[in-house]
Amino acid sequence: MRELTLDDRLMSKNPFASQVEGSVLQPKPLLTVRVGDLESLEAAVVAGADRIYFGGEVPVDHQFDWSRANILKALEFLNQAQKPGLLATPRIMMARELAEYRLLFRWLEGLTTKPAGLLVSNLGALELAKAESTLPLYGDYSLNAFNTKAIELLRQEGLVQVTAHVESSFSQVKEVVETASLPVEAIVHGSLTAMVMEHCLPAALLEGCTQQDICSAACRNRRYALKDIRGQRREIIIDQYCRNHLLLANELCLLPFLDSFCRVGLAGLRLEMQFLNAQQVAEVVQGYRRALDAIYAGDNQRVSELARDFSQKSKRPLGLGAYPRGITGLR
Numbered sequence: 001m002r003e004l005t006l007d008d009r010l011m012s013k014n015p016f017a018s019q020v021e022g023s024v025l026q027p028k029p030l031l032t033v034r035v036g037d038l039e040s041l042e043a044a045v046v047a048g049a050d051r052i053y054f055g056g057e058v059p060v061d062h063q064f065d066w067s068r069a070n071i072l073k074a075l076e077f078l079n080q081a082q083k084p085g086l087l088a089t090p091r092i093m094m095a096r097e098l099a100e101y102r103l104l105f106r107w108l109e110g111l112t113t114k115p116a117g118l119l120v121s122n123l124g125a126l127e128l129a130k131a132e133s134t135l136p137l138y139g140d141y142s143l144n145a146f147n148t149k150a151i152e153l154l155r156q157e158g159l160v161q162v163t164a165h166v167e168s169s170f171s172q173v174k175e176v177v178e179t180a181s182l183p184v185e186a187i188v189h190g191s192l193t194a195m196v197m198e199h200c201l202p203a204a205l206l207e208g209c210t211q212q213d214i215c216s217a218a219c220r221n222r223r224y225a226l227k228d229i230r231g232q233r234r235e236i237i238i239d240q241y242c243r244n245h246l247l248l249a250n251e252l253c254l255l256p257f258l259d260s261f262c263r264v265g266l267a268g269l270r271l272e273m274q275f276l277n278a279q280q281v282a283e284v285v286q287g288y289r290r291a292l293d294a295i296y297a298g299d300n301q302r303v304s305e306l307a308r309d310f311s312q313k314s315k316r317p318l319g320l321g322a323y324p325r326g327i328t329g330l331r
């Protein structure tokens with residue numbers, strides 16, 4: 001899929017404005033943030049996040065793991081800050097991860113300060129959470145909440161909220177929010193995974209490891225990327241299970257057009273920052289916090305300034321993901 005980048009041509013005109021024409025601002029959505037380590041969690045809260053998702057996959061180069069000690073530290077920090085935090089599950093869960101999370105869910109039940117819920121990312125995790133946990137269950141984007149029927153099914157399975165799929169267009173998200181039986185959150189910023197692979201590419205390509213071999217750990221010492229046929233660089237993030245997450249070439253960024261997202265009736269606007277470091281998390285959360293507050297203060301001039309500033313400072317290429325699909329005249 002060709003990704004639409006956030007160039008000046010787009011910045012000057014909101015491609016989503018026509019789709020929400022005449023709509024009023026809905027109640028302010030929560031600014032939610034997915035983080036990859038404890039330092040980023042603290043940075044996100046300080047920068048103004050309303051709700052945090054933590055746990056699941058961690059890039060190996062963060063040299064961090066969500067051990068029980070670190071989960072306790074996270075819960076303690078969130079409790080002090082009076083911000084809700086939800087524990088997330090990995091995208092792919094085989095027997096190993098299911099066993100790990102079964103014990104983890106049971107352990108959480110015994111805590112005095114528990115997470116505010118679980119963010120489940122696959123149907124296996126949902127089944128496990130229903131059996132082992134009393135916490136409210138939220139659905140991640142990988143549960144494919146593409147339409148009203150899928151969302152109703154997930155509601156019957158016990159979810160209290162869903163996340164719109166990242167391949168949904170803006171008009172699909174809008175339609176889903178209007179008809180869904182559950183609150184819907186949408187991802188508006190982040191380094192998104194295009195593909196998760198069991199197969200470790202650095203080990204396979206550099207050292208000839210096959211699927212039967214144990215990874216030679218070539219993936220551990222440096223960062224890798226694939227170059228596509230247009231020469232765009234697609235970064236590969238290696239997680240603690242040695243799975244490879246191939247990222248989209250552009251970092252998703254809807255900051256300039258946040259006003260339109262606030263007219264849809266979304267429960268949450270999420271920044272997906274699991275693979276970024278604490279400093280990057282702080283910058284992005286602060287930008288969105290200020291923009292969201294400016295929108296509800298009626299200061300659209302301020303939002304434009306913030307967006308332009310953000311786009312100029314960003315060292316990573318920014319894009320609009322699948323949201324513009326179906327809008328004529330854009331590509």
Ligand SMILES: [Zn+2]
Pocket residue numbers: 200203215216217218219220238242
């Ligand atoms: Zn590996």
